[in-house]
Amino acid sequence: MGGNALRIRGIAIICVAGLLAACGNSTSSTDSGTNTASAPGITATTITIGSTQPLTGRAAPGYSEISASSNAYFKYVNAHGGIFGRQITYTYYDDTYNPTMTASLTRKLILDDKVFALFSALGTPTHLAVVDYINSQKVPDLFVSSGCNCWNDVSNHPYTFGWQPDYTIEGKILGQYINQNLGGKKVGYFFQNDEFGLDGVKGLDAQLGASTVPDASRQNYVPTNTNVGPQIAALQASGAQVVVSFSIPAFTALALLGAAKVGYHPIWVVSNVGSDVTTLTGLLKSFSKGAAGVQLLGGMVTDAYLPLTGDSSNKWISLFKGIHDTYVSTLPWDGNVLYGMAQAYTLVQAIKAAGRNPTRASFVKALETTKLTGGPGLAPFGFSSSNHLGYLGVQVVTIAADGTQSTAGSVYTSSDSGPISQYSGSASSPPANGIP
Amino acid sequence: MVAVRSRVDRLVAPTLRRHLLIALGAAAVLLLLSAQIGAYDDYNLTAVAIFAVAAAGLTLLTGLNGQLSLGHGALMAIGAYTASLLLKDHRQLPVIVVLLISVLSAGVIGIAFGYAAARLRGPYLAGATLTLAVALPQVATRYKSIFGGESGLTVPPSAPPDWLGADFPPERWLAWIALAAAVVTMLLLANLLRSAPGRAFKAVRDNEAAAALAGIDVARTQVLAFVISAACAGLAGALFAYWSGITSPAGFSLGLSLQLITAIVIGGLGSLAGAVWGSIVLVFVPLLTSGMASTVHLPSAVADNLPLAIYGGILVIAMLVAPHGIQGALRRILAIGRARWEYPPRGGQKGVVDWDDPAPGT
Structure with missing residues (x-):
C-alpha cells in the first residue's frame, strides 16, 4: 500500500x-x-x-x-x-x-x-x-x-x-453620506468587536473624524453574547441621533428591537452585510414573536454593490x-x-x-x-x-417603511487610504444565455 | 493450573509492567497505522487522540470519582491559550515544553477550582463547572489585546524535525505528538487507577461516609481527582491549539464541554477504553454526514440541519442499544461468550448473564 x-x-x-x-x-x-x-x-x-x-x-x-x-x-x-x-x-x-x-x-x-x-x-x-x-x-x-x-x-x-x-471602503462611503446628508447630527457606532467592525469604524473615522464620536458613543458586541441591551442603553444615553451599525443580521435585528423597546429611535446606518431586508424582517418577527417587523427598518440607510x-x-x-x-x-x-x-x-x-x-x-x-x-x-x-x-465601491441605499429600497446618489469607489471618487462606468447587461 | 497461573502472575504481575507492555504495543500499532494512512486521516487520528486525552481525564473525574464537570471545555481552553500565548512570543519553543507548561497551568487552575468543587455536590457542582464553561471564553473577548478577542490567536504549526525529511507531512508529525501524549496519559492514568489513590477515588464515589470511615480524606481525594482531570484537559487543549491552528473563544464553547460528556457516556462511563471509543465516535460520526448539505436534494432549510439531526439520532439510538456505552456493550458481548463457551460466573448458571453487571470485576 x-x-x-x-x-x-x-x-x-x-x-x-x-x-x-x-x-x-x-x-x-x-x-x-x-x-x-x-x-x-x-x-x-x-x-x-x-x-x-x-x-x-x-x-x-x-x-x-x-x-x-x-x-x-x-x-x-x-x-x-x-x-x-x-x-x-x-x-x-x-x-x-x-x-x-x-x-x-x-x-x-x-x-x-x-x-x-x-x-x-x-x-x-x-x-x-x-x-x-x-x-x-x-x-x-x-x-x-x-x-x-x-x-x-x-x-x-x-x-x-x-x-x-472591504469594510473600510464601505465605512468611508457611508461616512461621506452622513457628512453630506445628516451633517450636524450626533453619531454613534455599534459594531462587531473584530476585524469586521473595526475595519468599518476605521473607514467611518476617516470621514467623520475620530474625535467627533466620543468613546461613550462607540459600543461593540461579540457574537457569542446576544444581550445587547447595555450597549443600546449607552448609545441612547450618549444622545447619538445617528447610529452606524457594522453588525451581522442577527445583531442588527437585536439592536433594532433593543432600541425600539426603550423608545430610542435614531437613524440607523447599517453596513451591507447586516441590512438585508428579507432576512431582517424574518429575524425581527421571530425575535419579537411577531410583535415587530419590517416597519422597524423604515428610514434605514445602507449601501449596495449589486443591483437591488x-x-x-x-x-x-x-x-x-x-x-x-x-x-x-x-x-x-x-x-x-x-x-x-x-x-x-x-x-x-x-x-x-x-x-x-x-x-x-x-x-x-x-x-x-x-x-x-x-x-x-x-x-x-x-x-x-x-x-x-x-x-472597489458601493452606492448608498435607503429603505422605506414598507421595506422598499431605493438608491441615493451615484456609485463611489475608493481604497483603504485613498480619496473617494465618483464612478463613471456604466452598468452592464448579462449575456443572452446568462453565462459569461 | 494454579501453580502456572501464579508463575505467570509473578512474571507480568506488576501492574506497571503490564500497562507498559500494552502501551508499547499500542504505540507500535498506532505508529504503523499513522504511516499507512493519508494526511487527512492522520489529521483525524490526531483529533481522536486529543479528545481521548480530555475524555480520559473527564471519565476519571466523573466516572470514577463521581464529580460531574460541565466545564472541561474551559479547562481545555486554559491549556490552549497557554500554548498559544507561549508560541506567540516564542515560536521556536519545543512542543514538549509547551505541552508541559500547559499541563501545569491547567493543573494550577484545577487546584483552585478543585477546592471549590470539593465542597459542592450534584447539581451545584454541575452548575459551578457550567459557570466556568460559560464565563471563561468571555475573558478572552474582554481582554482582546492579550487573547486576540473573537478572532483568537493563530498558532504556528509544529514543523516536523529535519531528520524526517522535507516531504514528511506535518499532519503525521502532529499525529505522532498527539498519539504519544495520549498513550503516556493513558499509561499514567491506568496505573493511578490500580493504585491507592485510584481505589480512594472509587470509594469516595460510592459512599463518602464509608470512605471517610475507612480513613480516606474525602475532600483531598476529590481535589486530587479534579487536578489530574484538569491537567489532562490542559494537555488536550494545548494539542488542540496545534491541531486547529487557531485558539478562539468559539472553539471552546459550552458545546465542547458537552461533547466531552457525550464521549465518555457513549464510550462507557468510568473506563479509559470507553474514553477512546467515545472520542472515535465524536470525530468520525459527524464526518459521515458533513457533506450532506451540498449533495442532498432537499430544501436547504432541511438539508442544512440534517447532519446535526442525524448525529443526534445516532447518539439517541446508541444510548438505547448500549446504555452502558460501547465499552459496556463489549464487556457484555464478552461475558455472553464466556457464559456460553466457558465456565458459568460465580453463583450463576451456564449460559445466564446478569445484564446489568455482565462482567463483575472488570
Missing part, C-alpha cells in the same frame, strides 16, 4: 512538473484542444471547488442561503454544458461560524476532497483561522465572503482574493431571479441569494479567463491579469498583481 501510494505520488509529481513546463511555454496553447486533469480537483469533465459556510448557528440566518444559491447558478451553468465542457461540483460544509470547525473542515476540503480551489468561504474570524494554511498549500482561495481588508495581502497570502467591497433585489426591470435581477425560481425556489428571493449567484457568476468568469486547462498557479495569475468586466457589480473589481481587493 505504501509503495503504491509512493508510486502514485511520484507520477503525480512528474505530471505536475510536466504541466508547469508546458505552462511556462505558452498559456494560449492550453486554450484550445482537449481537457486534461491539469490540477488537483480538475478532471477532463469536472472541476471541484469547496467552501465552509455557517449553515446552522448564530450566523446562519440569511448567510446559509449564499452557498445554496451559488450552487443553483452552477447547476444552471452545468445544465447549459458547463464551462469548457466541465461540470462544476460545489462541496460546502457547515462550520457553524466556529473557527475551530473551519480549520478542520478546510483541511477536509483540501486533503480529502482535493478541491481545486476554495470559493466563497464565509466569515472574518472563521477564515482568518485558515488563510495561512490555505496559502501554505498553494490552493486558490477565491472571493472570501467577508469584507475584511485582510484578504488583500498579496505578499503573505498570494492565493487569497476578496470579493465584496426589488428592481425587476434590471436584466441581472431577472436572470438571477429566474434561476432562483427554477433551482432554489424554497429560499426567499433576497440579497443573500443575489450575493451567492453574483459570486458564482464571478467565479465562472474567472474560470473562463484562466483558460481550458489551468493549474492552481496559472489560475491565480489569470485572475490578476484579466479584468473581469461585464458582471453584475455596480463598481469595478480591484484585482491586479499587487491588489486582491474585490469590488
